[in-house]
Amino acid sequence: MIDKGLLLERLDAIGQSLSNYDQALLLLGLGSVGAELNRLDSYSDLDFFVITKSGNASRFIDHLDWLNNVYPLSYQFQNADVGWKIMFEDGIYGEFAIFDEDELKHIPCYGGRIIWHKPDYEPQIPTLDQQNPIKRPDSLDFPLNEAITNIYVGLCRYARGEKMSAKTFIESYAVGQIISTLHLHSQELPCDLDPYSNDRRVEARFPDFAVHLNEMLQGYDRVPQSAIRILTYLETIYPVNRKLSQEIRSLALQLGATLS
Numbered sequence: 001m002i003d004k005g006l007l008l009e010r011l012d013a014i015g016q017s018l019s020n021y022d023q024a025l026l027l028l029g030l031g032s033v034g035a036e037l038n039r040l041d042s043y044s045d046l047d048f049f050v051i052t053k054s055g056n057a058s059r060f061i062d063h064l065d066w067l068n069n070v071y072p073l074s075y076q077f078q079n080a081d082v083g084w085k086i087m088f089e090d091g092i093y094g095e096f097a098i099f100d101e102d103e104l105k106h107i108p109c110y111g112g113r114i115i116w117h118k119p120d121y122e123p124q125i126p127t128l129d130q131q132n133p134i135k136r137p138d139s140l141d142f143p144l145n146e147a148i149t150n151i152y153v154g155l156c157r158y159a160r161g162e163k164m165s166a167k168t169f170i171e172s173y174a175v176g177q178i179i180s181t182l183h184l185h186s187q188e189l190p191c192d193l194d195p196y197s198n199d200r201r202v203e204a205r206f207p208d209f210a211v212h213l214n215e216m217l218q219g220y221d222r223v224p225q226s227a228i229r230i231l232t233y234l235e236t237i238y239p240v241n242r243k244l245s246q247e248i249r250s251l252a253l254q255l256g257a258t259l260s
Helices: 004-018 057-062 101-106 141-159 163-180 220-237 242-254
Strands: 024-029 046-052 073-080 083-088 093-100 113-117
Touching (some): 024 101, 046 101, 093 101, 141 242
Parallel strands (some): 046 093
Antiparallel strands (some): 024 046, 073 083, 083 093
16 A cells, blocks of 8 residues: 555656746646546555657657656556656556647646646646546446346356356456446436446445345356346346347356256
8 A cells, every 4th residue: 555645746746847847837636636636545546747949858758767867666667658657666667658739628637736837838637527437328328238148148258168258258358348238227426436447436436226236247257147146137228139038047047056
């Protein structure tokens, strides 16, 4: 665990380091070190964007001296053309991306918090109340039919011995489709939405649904059991096709599941 104050101090120090480079214009904190500071805890990390003068992003992508000058890096992995994943020697982990200033209006920086900017630069950053909410379906038909077919295909793969693929189809794809529809049939408690990931904080947002997850996600050797539990839940919220439901139960039973 990392002290919350140390995380914010490190981000401020990165801003101070960038202030020594004429090409740097702006440092944005994102996520729990951005505008959603109420979510900051000992398990948070540093998510940030650096904005540079046009044509200078590559200088900060290719050379991480501006970070090593703050605190020595013990790990660095370039996971994209525009950014890295890093860990400092004291255990602070971070992910960041670098963009030229003319790209700012095109990048997803909703909820960004200005940590530092060059005095003569006036950034226009979307605030949280301007953010595009995560895309949610307005009907159950597509996502839940997708979930049902994910379960069937997954069980067929399990029967072939493709357990890993089966687990992905049933416990990831099918459950993910259900989660995308929870706002249509379950009570949602007030909680910060992640505009990029619907399953973030699902336990806090939909506690009545979350109590089913342990049975829906039983793991590699119990995929048929998971399939039955997921199908049973689906049938409480949607008129599942009778034939598909019969085939799923029959196949799951052949593979070792119980129908209770």
